[in-house]
Amino acid sequence: MSKFTKKNYNAAYDLLYRNIIKNPDKIAFIDNNEKITYSELYHKVKAFSYSIKNSNIAVNDRVIICMDDNICYPIVFLGLIWSGIIPICINTLLPSKDYKYMIEDSTAKAVIISDHLIDKFKPIMSENKDTLIIINDDKGLKSLINQTSEYIEEPYNSYENDTAFWLYSSGSTGSPKGTLHMHKSLIATSNNYAKTVLNITDNDICFSAAKLFFAYGLGNALTFPMSVGATSILMADRPTPESVSNIIKKYSVTLFFGVPTLYAALLNANMSSDLFKSLRLSISAGEALPANLYEKWYKFSGVQILDGIGSTEMLHIFISNTIDNITPGASGKPVKGYKARLIKDDGKLANDNEIAELEINGPSSASSYWNKPEKSNLTFNGQWTKTGDKYIRNSDGIYTYCGRADDMMKVSGQYVSPFEVEAALQTHEEVLEAAVVANRDIDNLIKPKAYIILKTKSKIIKNIELALTNHVKEQLTPFKYPRWYEFVDELPKTATGKIQRYKLRKNYE
Ligand code: 3UK
Numbered sequence: 001m002s003k004f005t006k007k008n009y010n011a012a013y014d015l016l017y018r019n020i021i022k023n024p025d026k027i028a029f030i031d032n033n034e035k036i037t038y039s040e041l042y043h044k045v046k047a048f049s050y051s052i053k054n055s056n057i058a059v060n061d062r063v064i065i066c067m068d069d070n071i072c073y074p075i076v077f078l079g080l081i082w083s084g085i086i087p088i089c090i091n092t093l094l095p096s097k098d099y100k101y102m103i104e105d106s107t108a109k110a111v112i113i114s115d116h117l118i119d120k121f122k123p124i125m126s127e128n129k130d131t132l133i134i135i136n137d138d139k140g141l142k143s144l145i146n147q148t149s150e151y152i153e154e155p156y157n158s159y160e161n162d163t164a165f166w167l168y169s170s171g172s173t174g175s176p177k178g179t180l181h182m183h184k185s186l187i188a189t190s191n192n193y194a195k196t197v198l199n200i201t202d203n204d205i206c207f208s209a210a211k212l213f214f215a216y217g218l219g220n221a222l223t224f225p226m227s228v229g230a231t232s233i234l235m236a237d238r239p240t241p242e243s244v245s246n247i248i249k250k251y252s253v254t255l256f257f258g259v260p261t262l263y264a265a266l267l268n269a270n271m272s273s274d275l276f277k278s279l280r281l282s283i284s285a286g287e288a289l290p291a292n293l294y295e296k297w298y299k300f301s302g303v304q305i306l307d308g309i310g311s312t313e314m315l316h317i318f319i320s321n322t323i324d325n326i327t328p329g330a331s332g333k334p335v336k337g338y339k340a341r342l343i344k345d346d347g348k349l350a351n352d353n354e355i356a357e358l359e360i361n362g363p364s365s366a367s368s369y370w371n372k373p374e375k376s377n378l379t380f381n382g383q384w385t386k387t388g389d390k391y392i393r394n395s396d397g398i399y400t401y402c403g404r405a406d407d408m409m410k411v412s413g414q415y416v417s418p419f420e421v422e423a424a425l426q427t428h429e430e431v432l433e434a435a436v437v438a439n440r441d442i443d444n445l446i447k448p449k450a451y452i453i454l455k456t457k458s459k460i461i462k463n464i465e466l467a468l469t470n471h472v473k474e475q476l477t478p479f480k481y482p483r484w485y486e487f488v489d490e491l492p493k494t495a496t497g498k499i500q501r502y503k504l505r506k507n508y509e
Helices: 011-022 038-053 072-082 096-106 115-127 141-145 183-194 215-228 241-251 260-268 291-301 373-379 418-426 464-475 501-508
Strands: 027-030 035-037 062-066 086-089 110-114 132-136 163-169 177-182 205-208 231-233 255-258 281-284 305-310 317-320 339-343 356-361 384-393 399-404 409-411 414-416 431-440 446-454 484-487
Touching (some): 011 038, 011 215, 027 038, 035 038, 038 072, 038 141, 062 072, 062 096, 072 086, 072 141, 072 163, 072 215, 096 177, 110 115, 132 141, 163 183, 177 183, 183 317, 205 241, 215 255, 241 255, 255 260, 260 281, 339 384, 373 384, 418 446, 418 464, 446 464, 464 484
Parallel strands (some): 062 086, 062 110, 110 132, 205 231, 205 255, 446 484
Antiparallel strands (some): 027 035, 163 177, 305 317, 339 356, 356 384, 384 399, 409 414
């Protein structure tokens, strides 16, 4: 990745400037409280960029953003990139210990947080005294953004292959990995996926139930609409059938982005299909969309769901169904600009109808993980990026998901490591041993199930399931809790004492 061979390009400048020329008065974002036009956004980004540079934060410094989805988010994200400072978008629902890890791993110079997260960050900040904390309230962030005068703040003259921002990606073992993305990738995903597969135009009203801190949400709700001058609705609330359908109806949303669990919840909520009549397309990613959910949603709403697979490492969707070619239950074909290959255990290319590991070559791959050379080498193999997924391709070139190659599960579109749930369960005083495996719910979606050996086997422990659930929720991101418990006398193990999870899983696959 040589700096001297590539064009000058600043992604924030590009995304803003193309709209300033074309449609400055168009509404760019709407949140729970306000609206902002492209022209206002441009000026606020410059004002924020000016203020942040005067806070002792320099080019290539990292700044963590841990904020709910609202209008400040794009201002901060783009303002940092505009200045050559590197935003790291992180999940607002993590436990404090993960925030501490990310602040220390990235040596972030500042964290910008929503007001309600202050209690989680304050204790960490006293241990990391050099890290500035900026709170999204009237005194903090808003005063940095709402400068009235006009600053002549030039964008940082970056190269297209320079790191623009990071996201954290998690694996089955070890700590989350800072995933470094380049300036050019933001526009590559818009050009290749959003314009070609979704046919996005400036007439679209986009709404992503997946938040901006996910790679999926960042494309759906920020870069895709901005790439064409569309309008994006940002919702701070948790996505429930009620909150999501209210937004779709209120703003006549045309492009709706969800995860399979949310489509299942919407279908189970007994709502009127009228609420969804403005939609022209719905999109699903994060985990496989079962064929029956596709059919039910189509029957209910009359709108297609395009299922596509993306990853934090590839930034967005690289294999997808298309409007003219949908195979329910499959992920579809490689998106324009991306190549896929399936590699067998012996390192050879798989033939059609053989299950093997999926690798992707495309213009939006991350360059590496931060400070993890071995893991970077394993995942980013020259032009090819490993996904950790098993896939099968049929003779029509259609790819179907066959499960993870590692121990990870995707639950509600997000990674869960069985080991971290087991470790959390094992810290409960009544638990002797725990094994966690993937299990399918009535909608055919994967959720964690725990097999537990209790310390006092004969004793009937009242409300033990609820106690274990609360215990897990206190330590991990809450959605990772087991949905089912089975109390057993022993766990299947190898001669060397390793739990044979496949034996616990086998009845459900
Ligand atoms: C799994 C899918 C089957 C698969 C993501 C859209 O999910 C995203 O990123 P993550 O890093 O997870 C990546 C892994 O999730 N997966 C995602 N989509 C599908 N499996 N069918 C699907 N449609 O295991 C993949 O390797 O959290 C999704 C856009 C950007 C993203 N980052």
